[in-house]
Amino acid sequence: MKVTSPIGELPFVVRGVSLHDGHVVVEGELGAWRSRIEVGAEDLPMLGRAFRGPLIAAGLGLAGIALLRRR
Amino acid sequence: MPDRPLVAIVGAGITGLACAHALRDVADVTVVDRIPVPGGVHGWEAAETRELARACRAHMRLGETAIRWDGLALLAIGQDGPQRMEAAALVIATGARPLGRAELGIAGGRPAGIVAATVACHLAENGLLVGRRPLIVGGGDWAMRAAGELRAAGAERATLVCPDGLLRERPVDDGVHVRERDRVVSVAGTPRVRTATLASGETLGCDAVVLAHGVAALRNVDGAVWAGDRAVYAQPLADPATVERARAAGAEAAAAVRSLIDQEERP
Known part of the structure; x- marks a missing residue:
């Protein structure tokens, strides 16, 4: 790191x-x-905001992969 | 081996590490550096740094600042507070700096905006621009680096005033202007520098003056500024600085330390 x-x-x-x-x-x-x-717990909102974009992108990516596999 | 002499080296750049490496079989060496990684300006990830840091077998005290040398011991301050380490010799391998304003003979008031190239580059790397129209004094490595970094950080244009001419290839950037064989004789402006007058008589507008000319040894360990008191200096002052020159300076300093130790051990 x-x-x-x-x-x-x-x-x-x-x-x-x-x-x-x-x-x-x-x-x-x-x-x-x-x-x-x-x-700590008080940092979670900040972490949530910071990781919102990457988490949404990762979620959409996984959903896309799952859909492709079903076809 | 307890009877081996103790040697302290300030500076964990290539020069300091090369000196430690050259002394590894004759002394117990401690290398102190205020930065918490070895390598100095060469960087901790460089292959030469890794190889020397591993091979020199020195005790590394990184992230500690050497404060004072009294001829017998070095005082350093780190995370655990002040530490005094006795040493038979001290090697100063703290690198070099560009010449200051007084050393360059630049007259005039004391307006804001006159900084060393090392500072200007450091600030630019961290997103702080010393000026939008900087005038850079120098034509060597520091000057070229400052021009590149300031332009990359958003400077509209940069003017290089090169007292010894351009020592590197002419910049390809249209936003960098070059004036060879001229020098800044005075500056003016309040509260910030606004103009610089050259030896040719011309006055140029600017909002910062970046000092990047010449090379002087950086000596900021109190008590070891001048020669004597078992202090040895390993500070190559050539421009450009190269790994080979740094290694050679380190080996040369190690030879001087050996000679110092031999003299003291002689009855």
Whole structure:
């Protein structure tokens, strides 16, 4: 995984995923820097908006494939 | 081996890594860099970076900023706070920068909009344009890169003023104008730069001046700005910078470190 930042593009390596206080915590390394990403229920609307387009496209694609297979 | 001398290298670019590689059999080397990946301007994904980082067998302290060298130890600050590391020698391999305004002898007031090419490129890469009609001082790699990046970021036109002539192929972009063998002698404008006067006497309108001429060593470790106190400098100042030159500078610095260590070990 890569992350673009003001100091350039850096590699992000995931070291582990866990649950803490109702949050999904992704721990990893951004280059040599220890990093963590926390995702909670309050982030779901934002994630829903961000992934709406790709999810709709994926849904339509799958529906299309299913229709073609039925024929 | 505990009796091996400790050497600290600031800068994990090709030069610093090549120096660490050349010292791997005679010293315990620690490489410090404020960026959390090795490679410097060459990039962490480059084959040379990966090969040297693996082969140099150095202790990498990436993402830590070297602050001060007192002749005996290097103070660095990272995620875990300040750390002091003793070393028999310090190698400064922190790269180079374009000459500053004072070094270029550009007179006039101090208007906003005069920036180093490295800064202008960095801002352009992140979507911030230093000016729509920038005047770029220089004709080498930094100048060409600045012209390309600023145009790509939306500059209407860019004018290259090349004191030593154009050192690269003439740009094919119609929006990049070139003035060879001329130099900027003064700037004017308030609060932002509006004009630049050239040695030829002509005055050009601009809204930014990008400094991309000449090469100077970047030395920002307090206490190791000047030679002495067991500090060795590995900073090739040739334009264009090449991997071969960087490797050679690293090997040369390693030889200087060996000589320094030999002198100290002699009774």
